[in-house]
Amino acid sequence: MESLFVNELSKCVRCAGCKANCPTYDEDSTESMGARGRIALLGAFSSGKIKPSAILNDTIFSCTLCGACAGLCPPGVDIKEVIYHGRRLLKKTDKKRKYLRFFTNFYTKRPQLSFKLLSLTQHFLFPYLHKxxxxxxxxxxxxxxxxxxxxVYTVSKKKGRIAIFTGCAVNFLFPHLGETLISVLHRLGYEVILPVGEVCCGIPLRSLGLxxxxxxxxxxxxxxxxxLNVEAVLSLCPTCTLAMKIDYPKLIGEGINNAMDISEFFTEKTGLSFFTYPVSDLTKVIYHDPCHLKYGLGVTKEPRKIIEHIGLDLLKTTGEKCCGFAGTFCLSYRDLSKSLLMKCVKEYSETAAEAVVTSCPGCMIQLSKESSDKPVLHLIEVxxxxMIPKN
Ligand code: SF4
Ligand code: SF4
Known part of the structure; x- marks a missing residue:
């Protein structure tokens, strides 16, 4: 692991290609807020030239792990893996995120208990934390x-079997999205499995160095x-899909190969002829690309194909803006997160779209904070x- 890390660091030729789409560099144009600067700092740290410090930690933990830099690096430095490894090495000295680590670890190990505790205390705890x-x-x-x-949700004439990887955001905050996915798959004739024992995908922990x-x-x-004997493992969260497909092989040497985003599944496996009726109260929309879906999984055309097939007018946007959610990042870097969000919201509010459609519960949480004039919908809702006939 250590030698892989040093090897990746040494591949960097300092060309600065990685700065082009970096949201944190775009926001604060100092060298250390882009991949090149972070790699240089981790190189100096790994060779003992610099010691851990609050400033070093803040720089390495301020990367959103969006992956926008990955495809831009000529020698192919695995920038996200380098950042993950750097965080692992720095976590002991990183006091700022000590409590975040404790709570994230607690809820991933005891989701049911966490949910009960939060449910009991939510009416004073959340307003207090908000204040x-x-x-x-x-x-x-x-x-x-x-x-x-x-x-197991069975159907009478089974066309196939699908497993759902629920993910924490759908489980805790958006159960209706999970129910909607089951309903759509049922209408298409699929038996749906929600297997026992699923745990958090692990990315919130990994992003904190755990x-x-x-x-x-x-x-x-x-x-x-x-x-499982299933055609696909579907998740409504691109971070979970990215974890199962791309990150797990790097982390444990094996992944879940049939994990797929819902838009890929519907365009590739079912065809779109099932989605034919006009969508209630909507004619014009914007599609917001979740970073992990766009940069991590390379899925950008499929959601747009579905939206256009349904007959909605898909308005153009620059399509390159991170909303600033990025999991635990939005809790550690509230100002930076808000600046990124406001850039998105400004662009979207200047269009004639009636709603923002996206494919990620995290983006939904973030965009809904400031997008009061346009509802933020998950693609599965659209x-x-x-699929429902209208009179
Ligand atoms: S992962 Fe995103 S935030 Fe981090 S260095 Fe790359 S482009 Fe910048
Ligand atoms: S694009 Fe790659 S090689 Fe160029 S500076 Fe960034 S990390 Fe280094």
Whole structure:
């Protein structure tokens, strides 16, 4: 691991190609806020030229891990892996995120208990955290988790079998999205499995430097989902899909190969002829690309193809803006996160779109904070609406 890290660092030829789409460099044009600067700092740290410090930690933890730099690097430095490894080495000295690490570790190990505790305390805890500026939004927890146990949703004439990887955001905050996905898959004739034992994808832990803890979760998920006899493992969260497909092989040497984004699944496996009816109260929309779907999984055309097939007018945007959510990043770097968000919102609010459609629950949380004039919808909601006949 250590030699891989040093090897990746040494590949950097300092060309600066990675700065082009970097949201943090775009916001604060200092060298250390782009990949090149972060790599140089980690190189100096690994060779002992600099010691851990609050400034070094802040620089390395301020990367959103969006992946926008990866495809721009001529020698192919695995920038995200370098950052993950740097965080692993720096976590002990990183006091600023000590409590965030503790709570993230706690909830990933005990999701049900965390949900109960948060449900009991949410009416004073969330307003308090919001007032203190720790939370920039007030979550509203649903009455129950989407996934409490193992479920198989059968259909009479089975066309195929699909497993859903629920993910924490859908489980805790957007259970209706999970129910909508089941409903769409049922209408298409698929049996749906929600297997017992699924845990957090591990990315929130890994992004905080908790590599070993993330590895344990990855092993658990692989052990469960790789054994299932299903056509695809679908998730409504691109970070979870990216973890299963791309990050797990690097972390534990195996991944969940049939993990797919829903837009890929519907365009490649089912065709779009099922989505034919006009969507309620919508004619013009914008599509917001989640970074992990766009840069990590290379999926940009499929959601647009679905939206256009449904007959919605898809308005053009620059399509290169990170919304600033980035998991635990938005809790550690509230000002930076808000600046990134406001750039997105400004661009979107200047269009005639009636809604913003995206494919990520995290982007939905973030964009909804400031996009009061346009509802923010998940693509699966639009798809379900387009399957229902209207009078
Ligand atoms: S992953 Fe994103 S934020 Fe981090 S250095 Fe690359 S482009 Fe910048
Ligand atoms: S694009 Fe790659 S080689 Fe060029 S500076 Fe960035 S990390 Fe280094």
């Amino acid at each position: 203190k500026g720790i939370l920039s939004f007030r979550p509203e927890l649903p009455e129950r988790l989407f996934k409490d146990d193992h479920h 590599e070993e803890e993330a590895r344990e979760l990855a092993k658990k998920n692989c052990g469960i989902f790789s054994k 798809i379900e609406d387009a």
